[in-house]
Amino acid sequence: MSYLRLLLLVVVLSCPSMLIGQNRLSLTFIGDIMGHGAQIKDAQYRESVDSTKNPYSHCFKYVNRSLSDADFTVGNLEVTLGVKPYSGYPTFSSPVSLLDACVAAGVDIFALANNHVLDRGSRGVKSTIEALEKRRLPYMGAYKDSVAREAKNGLIIEKNNIRVGLLNYTYGTNGIKVKAPTQVNYIDTTLIKEDIACLRAKNPDQIIVMLHWGYEYHLSPSIAQRRLKEFLYRNGISIVIGSHPHVVQPIEWDKQNKRLCVYSLGNFVSNQREAPKDIGLIAHVELKKDENGCVLDSVSYQTTYVHRYVQGDGYSFEVLPFSYIGQDSILHLDSMRSSKAKMDEAKIRRLLAKSKAYYHQYNDQFKSSNMDSIVPKQGVLKVLK
Numbered sequence: 003m004s005y006l007r008l009l010l011l012v013v014v015l016s017c018p019s020m021l022i023g024q025n026r027l028s029l030t031f032i033g034d035i036m037g038h039g040a041q042i043k044d045a046q047y048r049e050s051v052d053s054t055k056n057p058y059s060h061c062f063k064y065v066n067r068s069l070s071d072a073d074f075t076v077g078n079l080e081v082t083l084g085v086k087p088y089s090g091y092p093t094f095s096s097p098v099s100l101l102d103a104c105v106a107a108g109v110d111i112f113a114l115a116n117n118h119v120l121d122r123g124s125r126g127v128k129s130t131i132e133a134l135e136k137r138r139l140p141y142m143g144a145y146k147d148s149v150a151r152e153a154k155n156g157l158i159i160e161k162n163n164i165r166v167g168l169l170n171y172t173y174g175t176n177g178i179k180v181k182a183p184t185q186v187n188y189i190d191t192t193l194i195k196e197d198i199a200c201l202r203a204k205n206p207d208q209i210i211v212m213l214h215w216g217y218e219y220h221l222s223p224s225i226a227q228r229r230l231k232e233f234l235y236r237n238g239i240s241i242v243i244g245s246h247p248h249v250v251q252p253i254e255w256d257k258q259n260k261r262l263c264v265y266s267l268g269n270f271v272s273n274q275r276e277a278p279k280d281i282g283l284i285a286h287v288e289l290k291k292d293e294n295g296c297v298l299d300s301v302s303y304q305t306t307y308v309h310r311y312v313q314g315d316g317y318s319f320e321v322l323p324f325s326y327i328g329q330d331s332i333l334h335l336d337s338m339r340s341s342k343a344k345m346d347e348a349k350i351r352r353l354l355a356k357s358k359a360y361y362h363q364y365n366d367q368f369k370s371s372n373m374d375s376i377v378p379k380q381g382v383l384k385v386l387k
Contacts, residue, residue: 081095
């Protein structure tokens with residue numbers, strides 16, 4: 003066999019998609035990006051120490067590989083941005099540097115339809131959207147006015163010859179009424195059905211619906227969540243991603259019908275400490291497109307822990323993959339906190355044990371943390387029985 007023919011055979015065998023005409027697209031979803039008062043204080047402390055660095059970047063340095071590996075990463079931005087005075091609960095407003103740190107860590111798209119989007123009224127919505135648009139970042143779920151909603155609702159992303167439509171809705175806005183011209187997408191089955199029809203006119207291969215729904219701190223989805231999921235399935239939606247409960251809820255992956263519902267991703271970053279509010283999911287899905295169409299091909303997830311430790315006269319925050327818990331490199335994670343974190347995660351593991359999704363832990367994330375003295379381990383992938 004000639005060298006050229008051998009080389010061609012190696013290339014074809016190493017790229018199965020070339021053999022059967024497949025295209026693939028990967029998406030990663032993270033939970034609630036929150037900005038409690040202690041987080042703002044942490045950022046202010048960091049800025050006072052070194053104003054040249056983003057004061058939130060340390061929060062995400064251990065998960066940036068998990069967020070940047072996918073073609074697109076989507077996060078629920080549960081704060082308004084840029085409206086002073088900055089504050090946490092109950093009326094969230096954080097510095098725009100929080101957004102920049104999320105983007106630097108790998109987040110590409112932001113969902114805005116949640117119960118805190120109107121915390122600072124229309125001014126907060128406008129300020130948040132202006133920060134996103136200035137950075138040319140796609141967003142969904144809230145808009146400056148009806149013209150913007152008509153133009154931007156039903157977000158389309160495209161890569162590798164696969165087009166994905168995204169829609170985003172919230173159950174409510176904490177009793178704060180939306181005032182014209184601001185627009186917020188509320189959960190309304192008539193509206194959702196109309197939006198799906200409009201989005202289908204743009205010829206997406208798949209439509210993903212992100213919902214802010216359910217009861218806070220409940221580990222099981224409500225009857226209303228299950229009914230709404232079934233409504234979406236009946237209307238041709240195959241992937242539903244949820245947020246709001248601030249704890250992880252089950253993953254339902256119907257392999258036979260290629261359908262997925264992640265009821266709640268939990269908190270991505272926050273100052274909520276009671277178990278298991280400190281646990282979140284990074285959910286990863288892959289779409290496959292061939293001559294038979296485009297379907298959901300694989301689902302995996304990674305559990306994360308929001309590690310809080312004393313820094314200055316307050317606390318500092320880091321989102322850790324669970325492969326890091328107990329590692330000597332995490333200097334501030336003492337044995338007591340490590341033990342608690344493992345107990346919290348064990349509860350979530352039991353909850354997800356029947357999800358039929360794959361469980362990922364990126365043990366080699368030290369590569370992206372400028373910690374060359376640490377020898378990375380190989381990644382682990384296993385199937386939950």
